[in-house]
Amino acid sequence: MIFIIIVLIIFLLLLLPYVFFMKREIKNITIQLNEYNDLKSLKKIDATLFDKEIENLAYSINKHIDINIQSQIKQKRLEEEIRKNIANISHDLRTPLTSIIGYIQMIKKGNLSKEKQIEYIDIAERRAKDLQNLLSDFFELSIIESPDYYIELEKININNILCEVIASFYNSFLDKNIAPKIDLPKDNIMVIGNEGAIKRVLQNLIVNIIKHSKEDVYIGLKKENNKAVLTTINRCDDIKEEDVDLIFNRFYKKDDVRTNKNGSTGLGLSISKRLMEKMNGEIYAEVHKDLLHIFCKLDLK
CATH class of the missing domain: 3.30.565.10 (Histidine kinase-like ATPase, C-terminal domain)
Known part of the structure; x- marks a missing residue:
């Protein structure tokens, strides 16, 4: 009985340092994770304890960090592309609209000859058709680019x-x-x-x-x-x-x-x-x- 108690005491004495260092390492990893989540650091998790399980944990966390970083990069690129697309679409729509409005304003002034009025109306009509074609092509392209768009071959x-x-x-x-x-x-x-x-x-x-x-x-x-x-x-x-x-x-x-x-x-x-x-x-x-x-x-x- 005494022998068993002695063995248990020795085992606990050996286990306590391991538990201490393990707890300290987990705390260290937690601090690093919090710094990363608070954007105070972009470094990967660094494991200082030579333990297989801890190293595997750090590897898994770092792998997740890599995936998250790539996802953020992809998201930023997508947001930038959307901003550029909106700017380009706005420009493409504004150009014919500005032209149409300009010709209509000149016609409304009422100091044009009949021939000029007809000429400006024809130009405004062509610009309106250009705008209609542009919107139609944008719509067609957006449909075709959809992953759900299917073509029967x-x-x-x-x-x-x-x-x-x-x-x-x-x-x-x-x-x-x-x-x-x-x-x-x-x-x-x-x-x-x-x-x-x-x-x-x-x-x-x-x-x-x-x-x-x-x-x-x-x-x-x-x-x-x-x-x-x-x-x-x-x-x-x-x-x-x-x-x-x-x-x-x-x-x-x-x-x-x-x-x-x-x-x-x-x-x-x-x-x-x-x-x-x-x-x-x-x-x-x-x-x-x-x-x-x-x-x-x-x-x-």
């Missing part, structure tokens, strides 16, 4: 769609004195995609060509490495090589205003990029000797 004859879209722009090409060089294969190319989405992408690409081209352009379609590759080439002197990837950004604009004199909102390439991604395809651009090459790739069926 099926077997599509891309040759037929491309011919149809090109033909629909016949008058626009004539107005700009553009004679597109069209290079299509004799055999039909079948892809995995969505007819409506493919049409929208092709329409946006051709609108981009007509808007920026100063001379003839190239539109080609071919098979390459189990992909259907659509290529458009047009001269574009005002895009630098280092900026070429930015043309797919929703708020990239070379001009001071989003809407152009031809009514384009400049969001077409952003919409095209999101649609291509929804169809498991890709779209990218390259600049070679002042020539803008845009490539669209879809899986073959």
